[in-house]
Amino acid sequence: MAVKTNGSVESSLPEELMKLLLSLAANWGDVIDAGALKVEQLKGAMTNEVFRISWPTKNQDLARTVLVRLYGDGVEHFFNREEEVRTFECMSKHGYGPRLLGQFSEGRVEEFIHARTLSADDLRDPEISVLIAVKMREFHNINMPGPKDVGLWDRLRTWLSKAKGLCSDEHLKEFRLDELDDELKMLECKFPVEQEIGFCHNDLQYGNIMINEKTGYITIIDYEYASYNPVAYDIANHFCEMAANYHTETPHVLDFSKYPGPEERFQYVRTYLSYAGNTATETEVEQLANEVEMYTLANHIFWGLWGIISAYVNNIEFDYLEYARQKFQQYWLRKHQLIGT
Secondary structure (H helix, E strand, O other): OOEOOOOEEOOOOOHHHHHHHHHHHHHOOOOOOHHHOEEEEEOOOOOOEEEEEEEEOOOOOOEEEEEEEEOOOOHHHOOOHHHHHHHHHHHHHOOOOOOEEEEEOOEEEEEOOOOEEOOOHHHHOHHHHHHHHHHHHHHHOOOOOOOOOOOHHHHHHHHHHHHHHHOOHHHHHHOOHHHHHHHHHHHHHOOOOOOOEEEEOOOOOHHHEEEEOOOOEEEEOOOOOOEEEEHHHHHHHHHHHHHEOOOOOOOOOEOHHHOOOHHHHHHHHHHHHOHHHOOOOHHHHHHHHHHHHHHHHHHHHHHHHHHHHHHHHOOOOOOHHHHHHHHHHHHHHHHHHHOOO
16 A cells, blocks of 8 residues: 555555445445545554545545554464454454454454553653553453453464574573473462462554543553453553554664563552442552563563564564564563572
8 A cells, every 4th residue: 555645545445445445435325536545644553554544525624534453464473364353353342442344355444542642651641651551451351252261372482482493593592492391380370379370452552542532541552462461461551552652763672771660560460459339459459560570571571572573574664673683682681680590
């Protein structure tokens, strides 16, 4: 899909997508001309390509806008697309996130949410952080159909196997992949048997959170990696994402000095546990906050493996290998600090 800098279409859209857009427009009472479509690629996506497409309505002062998601190369290495679409449909049916408007072989069309996508700095804004914590708790309480088994460890082992099969001997050695089976066994044994399990997003970076600035309403989008997991892991992932800014000239570079300090982490956990009028004791807050810190180790391996695999299967302009290097460097550093070995 080619796009001019002014947002107009330079070449025709995929025929299947165009038919879908025409069908949607007709259902809404619009008559659209392919030449009148405005297409803008949205930055920050690292698995898919995402576009905002709009066209004039009968009221020329108003435009109809949808979001088009083109599936990226190699996504089958990370998740089952059919399961992801089923999750999306279920979320949509229950009023969470955007509505699914239609599908075609290369992607899908979604409702365009007229809200602001958060920036990297927003995650550290105390007022916005409170809203995210409450929305995350609500998300974790969703009763998603199907098995409610923890998906983290099986996914990590699957990704490790794929990374080993894809990468060169040089990268196999550099990233110490042969050591990771033992690391995963060790980590899994570090957590208590009784943990709270919820339906987790697993990728709650700022680009997957939107806010209506008039109402303060938070919407969580993009459920590609969503699954049942320990809720502490999802919070850990969110904290780790505070080191990232995917809208710079070097989007792969992480700044771990931006990882939240103890007071900020405890406040987030306290707000999370106080959802719907609940009262959390300081013991409960401390226990969950400590579990979250340990789960940052699993998170660094998770996205480190994602980076290695992506470097071999994805053509999106992003330095996946350098991203993976930083995640694994952080793993070994934090492992020494948290576990001492």
